[in-house]
Amino acid sequence: MIAIRGLCKRFGPVQALKNVAATFEAGEVHAVLGENGAGKSTLVNLLAGFLMPDVGSLELDGAPLPLGDPVAIRNMGVAMVHQHFMLVPEFTVAENLALARMGRRFERLEPLERAGASLAMAERLGWTLDPRARTGDLPVGVQQRIEILKALGDDRRVLILDEPTAVLGPDEVEELFRVLRDLRDKGMAILLIAHKLSEVMAVADRATVLRRGEVVATAPIAEVDEATLAAWMVGDVPPRAERTSRETPASFQGLRLSDLQVSGDRGEAAITDLSLDVPQGAIVGIGGVDGNGQVELAEAIVGVRGFSGELVWVPHGEPAVAYIPQSRQKDGLALKMSVLDNLAIAGHQREDMRRGPFLRSRALAHWGGELVGQYAIKVGALEDPVGSLSGGNQQKVVVARELDREPDLVVAVNPTRGLDVRAARFVHEQLAQARDRGAAVLLISTDLDELAAMADETYFLLRGRLRSGEGAEALVGGKA
Known part of the structure; x- marks a missing residue:
């Protein structure tokens, strides 16, 4: 379990997080929701050690997390799939996957050997990857898969995913959700940042909603619907734009x-x-x-x-x-x-x-x-x-x-x-x-x-x- 207590973070005049308290349990998919700028990415970057909080504490199963130390936090079993890719474009797929599995200082393995577990996970997901392909030449959707594999390629206690489905097709999303459910059932705590409420309803067990850097609600998914989540996030959502009628030109333009x-x-x-x-x-x-x-x-x-x-x-x-x-x-x-x-x-x-x-x-x-x-x-x-x-x-x-x-x-x-x-x-x-x-x-x-x-x-x-x-x-x- 991850426990967050009194977390605050400011960037200049902007208060990104204000006295945030939450718990993320083992064996559940916990969605973190909110408008753009509500503090979601700041929160998970603090959890992963990429940012240092101004005030507050983080614990994993009762042990303090080393604030601002991403390597130490990763070694404790916390991995993150970033919204914006953390890949080396000039490296091959295998080399990027191998970077996530750099462990023993004197271990000498070729990238293909080191990336073996991640490539095996790709097969399980039904993803076809050329391990020798240059990463920067690949479509953005394929690069997203590599990011997910970097996190899933090793045993983890906590998996954080920041908008992981943004460029995946429906079948790929459902396959990813199948894997997340499997990891959840094995006792992993999964934190999922998402904007598509239908996906949250499909895969999450609980949801925490942030607004202007503060927690406004936490609830089991079974007790809420999309309209409730949307209202917590942004209040009233403006209606869809109505089409204005225009005359169809006689010839194509x-x-x-x-x-x-x-x-x-x-x-x-x-x-x-x-x-x-x-x-x-x-x-x-x-x-x-x-x-x-x-x-x-x-x-x-x-x-x-x-x-x-x-x-x-x-x-x-x-x-x-x-x-x-x-x-x-x-x-x-x-x-x-x-x-x-x-x-x-x-x-x-x-x-x-x-x-x-x-x-x-x-x-x-x-x-x-x-x-x-x-x-x-x-x-x-x-x-x-x-x-x-x-x-x-x-x-x-x-x-x-x-x-x-x-x-x-x-x-x-x-x-x-x-x-x-x-x-x-x-x-x-x-x-x-x-x-x-x-x-x-x-x-x-x-x-x-x-x-x-x-x-x-x-x-x-x-x-x-x-x-x-x-x-x-x-x-x-x-x-x-």
């Missing part, structure tokens, strides 16, 4: 793809013979298990990856394009730069932000402040590094920057990954408003519920080829 061919980073065929229309005033959804060409397709459309075939804007001209990439930290943000500087990547193009070749600093700061308020981005100051924000607030910065321009074409890849219920609903509202203004919206998502709620028509990618919505469950599960 929007993005047209014909016989598109796109290669992956290693020269393999990522997209094959893809033809698709994305009309203005509509949201076209593309689903499927991550790693089937979704990212390569998005990158080809926005111009950062080469392609062959035809990609045109009908009737003519160059559309204003907004791009919400899958990985906010890798492709969407400059983490060491300020929140305002990251917003200004797009804002500096506005005429009212410039005076000749110079930026109008006050106007830019005023605009940035308005965006922060409009998108409910939780930040101490506009000058704070964007990397200091929670994952969900980082995503809000990307969405605010891209959609504020009122683009003609929006390409969004898993835009609500890592967002709480309220924030996800807000992003959906912004995408719906862009559609209703006449934008062509391509929504690429591994979340079937998101596609069902947002898309006017849905297709699925399987091994780089486009399929219609028929047989969606088989395709999302990775089955031919």
Whole structure:
């Protein structure tokens, strides 16, 4: 059992945790819920030793945990799967897995030998991994599996998972849950940070809800429902965005793809013979298990990856394009730069932000402040590094920057990954408003519920080829 007593943590003016007390029992899956910025990631990073609390204590089975010492805490049996990957991109899969099993100082084993237990766990999960593949070349979903295997590849007493299912398909999620239930039944304490309440209801035994850094409720899952959890997390959730009726143009207007061919980073065929229309005033959804060409397709459309075939804007001209990439930290943000500087990547193009070749600093700061308020981005100051924000607030910065321009074409890849219920609903509202203004919206998502709620028509990618919505469950599960 892990016991938390009086835990407090402050980052500058932001009180991340305030007098948090909780217990996490052996033999249970305990979900930790809350809005973006509620303190969930701070809490689990304190538990894993990556942060030092200002006040408070942590105990594991009655023994004090060595605060701020991740190696010692890991050696006591506490492992963590991070929301943002802790992988060495230049290393192979086996080398990354072997890093998690570095134990005896003089033990001389090749990476494949050292990673053997983790690779055996991959087989049990039904995950096919090439142990010699370079990790940085793999899709984000496969990288997530490696992170999970790093934690599961050894005996643990406590397993902490920070949004582990964000890029997994439904079949992969259920397989992971099967493993978590098995580990729970063997006596492990499992802490699960999640935003998808349906997943919490499916796998958790208890839930603790944080709001503004404080515990507001703890309850057995059997005694609550999704609506109760959502109310504890965020209060009243705004209603879904209603579609504004628009006249359908007599002829097609929007993005047209014909016989598109796109290669992956290693020269393999990522997209094959893809033809698709994305009309203005509509949201076209593309689903499927991550790693089937979704990212390569998005990158080809926005111009950062080469392609062959035809990609045109009908009737003519160059559309204003907004791009919400899958990985906010890798492709969407400059983490060491300020929140305002990251917003200004797009804002500096506005005429009212410039005076000749110079930026109008006050106007830019005023605009940035308005965006922060409009998108409910939780930040101490506009000058704070964007990397200091929670994952969900980082995503809000990307969405605010891209959609504020009122683009003609929006390409969004898993835009609500890592967002709480309220924030996800807000992003959906912004995408719906862009559609209703006449934008062509391509929504690429591994979340079937998101596609069902947002898309006017849905297709699925399987091994780089486009399929219609028929047989969606088989395709999302990775089955031919």
